[in-house]
Amino acid sequence: MPALRPATRADLPAVLALLSDEERVVDPASVVVTAAYEDAFASIDEDPRNEVLVLEDPEADAPGPVVGCLQVTYIPGLGKGGVERALVEAVRVRADRRGSGLGRLLMELAVARARARGCALVQLTSDKRRTEAHRFYASLGFARSHDGFKLAL
């Protein structure tokens, strides 16, 4: 059974490796975990409405290495009786394992987790240039209904 679970401090090098992995695999052992990253992880870990989730390799003997991750923020709202929405960010699959269905598994498990929590909606944004990602999210049932705006401060 593939495991999507909240990251622990011990997963931090693997998560940072995935976040810096653009085209090729970054070895978690090569990642320098600075105090700033420690603090950032602690902030997320202590917040009941934020979590970094990691996917262990479903093909490995348990516990497998981390091959995917994402961050979810559960947002309380005033609409619909105060139900939460889940915002997904920083979706990553290890470079050497892309195109193998792991991204789909990662997202499906995250959506199931949000549903089990009672969320009414899962939302995310994707860079307009990433048309392959857009087809991927559409295939998962997401509607590309909004434009996403960003203002750097």
Place this chain on the structure above:
Amino acid sequence: MPALRPATRADLPAVLALLSDEERVVDPASVVVTAAYEDAFASIDEDPRNEVLVLEDPEADAPGPVVGCLQVTYIPGLGKGGVERALVEAVRVRADRRGSGLGRLLMELAVARARARGCALVQLTSDKRRTEAHRFYASLGFARSHDGFKLAL
């Protein structure tokens, strides 16, 4: 000086009126504040990374009635040394006061508040059909760089 401030429980009828105000003004006195809304507001109010902000009428003698509101979620991340991003949702200006610059004031004050908190980014999504809103956000300096995806659960 126009005041953008966190909503208190006493503002809840005015905020709910704004959220249900599509084409015409809803009288806050006509709003039924259910226990579900009370609970939802308390959830937001108790969360240090969520706030409903209200704009008091800058033309009224202080304290003026609430003429605008929005919700902000401050999202901690692992990137950039753990800096937060501000997600803005549920932006509303009272129906009879639209087109008067209040929306701009509301957003500018919210952006200034996020900057003062140390956020690296302000982000939001807007329905693709709302082209006037898109021009408005672009005029505030926001880049329409992403597509927004939603999956109802």
